[in-house]
Amino acid sequence: MGKENISKNDRLKKTKKRAVGVAKIVLKVLLLTGAVAVAASSPMFGAVLVREFKKEMRRKNRLKAKYQNPQKEEYPKEKIQSAFYYLKRSGMINIEYRGPQMLFL
Numbered sequence: 001m002g003k004e005n006i007s008k009n010d011r012l013k014k015t016k017k018r019a020v021g022v023a024k025i026v027l028k029v030l031l032l033t034g035a036v037a038v039a040a041s042s043p044m045f046g047a048v049l050v051r052e053f054k055k056e057m058r059r060k061n062r063l064k065a066k067y068q069n070p071q072k073e074e075y076p077k078e079k080i081q082s083a084f085y086y087l088k089r090s091g092m093i094n095i096e097y098r099g100p101q102m103l104f105l
Contacts, residue, residue: 039045087093094105 042048084093084095088095096103096105
């Protein structure tokens with residue numbers, strides 16, 4: 001009895017794998033035929049699809065450049081120096097030098 005159950009389980013697994021493979025093939029065929037039907041019904045479909053694809057790629061490249069390549073120095077050195085000079089001149093901070101370090105008091 002134990003050997004029969006194992007072989008039945010193996011057969012069930014193999015048939016499930018085949019069914020999944022067949023289902024994938026059927027879905028791919030349906031996707032392809034649907035795309036052909038849409039393209040045949042609209043003469044401008046291909047041109048619009050290419051244009052939208054290009055727009056999407058440009059948008060992704062802009063976002064990629066914006067978020068994945070941050071600049072190391074966001075503010076120029078002159079702006080930082082002028083900001084601290086303004087704060088010192090207006091009396092909001094006191095700068096004291098102790099060796100190579102600056103202390104803001």
